[in-house]
Amino acid sequence: MIMNCFPCFTSRKRRNSHNNNETNENGEHEFRPPVATTKHIQERETEQTPVKIFNFRELATATKNFRQECLLGEGGFGRVYKGTLQSTGQLVAVKQLDKHGRHGNKEFQAEVLSLAKLEHPNLVKLIGYCADGDQRLLVFEYVSGGSLQDHLYEQKPNQKPMDWITRMKIAFGAAQGLDYLHDKVNPPVIYRDLKASNILLDAEFYPKLCDFGLHNLEPGTGDSLFLSSRVMDTYGYSAPEYARGDDLTVKSDVYSFGVVLLELITGRRAIDTTKPNDEQNLVAWAQPIFRDPKRYPDMADPLLRKNFSERGLNQAVAITSMCLQEEPTARPLISDVMVALSFLSMSTEDGIPTAVPILSFRDKSMSIALSRHSSCSVTPFSSLPRKEEEDAFSVSSDSEDEDEEQVKDEELRRSQKTVLEEKTATDSDNESDSNSKNGQKEQHTQLEKPRSSSSSSDSGSKKRRSNNGEINATAQSLKMKYSYSSEEEDNERLSSKNSCKSNEESTSLQYDSDRDHDDSPRNTSRPINSISHDDEDEEEENHETQLQHIHSSKSEVQSVSSDDEEEEEESHETQIQHIHSSKSKVQSVSSDDEDEEEDNHETQLHHIQSAKFEVQSVSSDDEDEEKEGHETQLQHIHSSKSEVQSVSSDDEDEEAENHETQFQHIHSSKSEVQSVFSDDEDEEEESNEPEEEKYIPSDQD
């Protein structure tokens, strides 16, 4: 049988070698897959991914002849060895697939090529494969830090337990990987095997998912021994529909993700036979607690020693409980989970995580669930917040009865409707001017792109401007500290003393690059930035700081849960979003292409004007005074808009000056927005007046 397969494969290999094999500079064979080898490869194909073909001898040398000391472990697919490729010195993990249930060569090759196309910083990268005789081996990048399971449950004596923020970052990274599989590749990939042992961590706890997309390489179904061990391994993570015999969907992965999140929160294994009967199944143990928020703090891993904020815990538990809904359709999209976790994984100096902006989600159920927990009293258990913050968050949900909550939900739903409609309209606009391409891969590429060259983006790869892309941008623009990074960047970060700063830089770079790939008018920010090279970094920092201020003000406002204030908060949210986007748009004025520039101005004017109308409409009747203040701010933006019109000056120097002036005005508009959040409205009015005086019209005015 094997002998029959082998010639078949080698003849294929020979054919490939004729057509597609190349030798790289290291003397290694690289396989460039033929276009449309199989249906799903064809569908996923955006560009050809090189996959190395190794011969068995190369891998035997790399793993010291598969010596025991190189054995990393053994899983459902076979043994995994650590190795070093002789040609490059690269560390790899070599997975030697079990011999039972051997797959046809074509099938194996097709699966491998399909797998190799899945590239994301939070996925373990497939480097190559070997199909030599009856041997089937997969060669992956080596991830040095062990699995999440090791870190949660098999700690070495001198190892510190993972802190709360690290746990949230791991969850966020894993969600990003899963979001890529679900939302960024076509057709979506259902992981099927998400569990703590399949989340590998690098030296900095950066998570990478492994074993995704391997189910087609599983040994044959006739192998009951294999099946029973796999079922045992995944038991505790598999969604109820699996037990019912229903088809698995992306929502089954969301369930498994919920189990992992629960493990991170509680430090308990999905299945722990050493515990009393009623505690052996983690989800069964947690379900009654989900219904009683007062008991949430009791769920937390004792190793955390209560070093987390109550709000952070409440929201993490709320997300978990949503993921673990019995009904698949009731579970959230992983993209919403990812957005929520992006905020929960942001650490702040005072130890309180940033509040999740409830309007950031594709699915409103997530907003509603989190809003229930965002107004809880948030006295952190260990690191106490400043007095004002305590006050701001101290409207306790304990006193709210269920009726009140329902009314609140209804109101929230109504108020969200407007924003969601608006968001949908924006999204569909964006969708229409872009092809639905693989956005995530591009994000990765963007990060690696040096700053100076980012304006010359690959015109062939249009950024996917889906809802999810918008959400990503929202999270990123709100100073997400946790960013994608390539392996090289990870190494750099390791050695860098200013790792935190470089992270932030990479995030803002990503956001900038993101705009560069955007077809909308705001995508031409480079020339403006290049006007004042010396001040560029400082200016960027200022903007970042402003964003942070706005964000934190917004967070504070969010937590005050009186009905009037909720309305007000929304209007602030809308204003911020519009002013923020106005800023981005005005930044983009200096396009190299003058014609495009003019178009851009037109579109900007339109956006800014409509922002004005929208903000005007949000203001309530009893807030006349405040409205006046907003009007003044809008006038400033409007004037900035007039200045934007003046950009197309023939004289380049003059144009540069105009940009500078515009920046200053936008800058001051942003500062004014900050004042919107002042509790004292009189103060706000006062602060607006002098700003009016400060306003210096441009030459054109």
Ligand SMILES: Nc1ncnc2c1ncn2[C@@H]1O[C@H](COP(=O)(O)OP(=O)(O)OP(=O)(O)O)[C@@H](O)[C@H]1O
């Ligand atoms: N790319 C890699 N880098 C470093 N270690 C790895 C890599 N891939 C797997 N390992 C380690 O090899 C061991 C076996 O992994 P494998 O994925 O085969 O099994 P598993 O995850 O334990 O079980 P299952 O196959 O049921 O998912 C684990 O200890 C895992 O952490």
